[in-house]
Amino acid sequence: MFIQPWDAALDTAEWQDWLAATDRFGILAVNNLDPASAPIMLPTHFSLAGDDLLIHLARPNPVWPHLAAAGEVRMTVVGDYAYIPTYWRAPAGIPAENGVPTSYYSAVQFVCRPTIVDDPEGKAALLTAQLADFQPEGRYAEVAVGSGPYGRMLSGIRGVRLAIVRVEAKFKYDDHKPADHRERVIDNLEERGRGLDRAVAAQQRRRLTSIGEWKAQP
Template identity: 55%
Template sequence: MLIHPWDAATDDTEWRHWLTIHDFGQLAVNGLPGEPPHVQPLHFTYDAGRGEHGEVVTHLARPHPIWPALETSPLVLLSVVDDHAFIPGPWQAAPGTPPEHGTATSFYAAVQLRCRAQVVDDPAAKADLLNRQLAHFQPEGGSARVAVGEVPYGRMLAGIRGLRLDVVDVRAKFKFAGHRPAGTQERIAAGLERRGGPGDRAARDQLRRRSGV
């Protein structure tokens, strides 16, 4: 992923906070020799307080075909992309130039976590992992706590395998016209607000947050 200086995260706090809100991504795992990579969409929980760059926890079904490849090559990439919107060329035209000379582009936020994966099969460790996920996704409660041998989830633990992903490197990009003049940024923000399509509000908010327009 190419990251220009004006698209880079301002600091680790920016991408760490973004991951606490954007918790659905794609896990890419190297395939076995002669096979393409496995790419699995999934929900995950990011914990910034564990390890130098944080830890991700998730789980998948035990029959999943990803396991042999993951155990052969535990270095994986978790890719998260959101807040995306198409920006028409005229919105980006430089001051004093015809609108039709503007160049269209895409806005998006993206964080790529390079991780070393650890498969979790111990029932108690899996229960702990699932409780961490429930605490994130259902903080209001509404589900029983996962415990080995206890209803309703204890008997289901055998059907899954847990994943701990130790984050070893991070690439974060927030592509929201950071190198454009303030007047152009204001024009883009107004265009996004006026258009109001899927993703436009999130992209507009990112533009305003990073540029201050």
């Protein structure tokens, strides 16, 4: 992922806090065993557990031989995105219709080394961790091998533990533009109020408060 200096995460806590506020749903990209064929893209929820991501997939999923052969895979999460039209970005003295449009968005990508989890106890532990993550209020049965409602279902899935090699985080909100430009776009986003516009405006306001004028940065 290409990241301009002004689009980079301010620190690790920024992308961690953003991710914690999402549904942690992303796309897992796995190289195809046939280099002439497209990579395999898997939409899935995932849990962040220390230095690992945890996922599980159905056993009939055709990804398994490709995943077993992969040295590295990539998980991508994108959110808080909006199209910014030409007439919002035209510099002073330039006709509004001659402005250059762009996209605003937040994105986090994890490059990981995958390990397939296929033993029943390992899968039960992985599912228990994911349930605790996504359903902290409880109200689910114990995941136990050979018993309960989930024991017999374990054979139908395989787990994957993705050891994080590196994290690439991008917050693309025109932080290199003057503060008054960004404030004007924030107002426009809030007025338009379409889709994720207000969430995007909140991200841009947060970054503006933290960064101020980009040229003042060391």
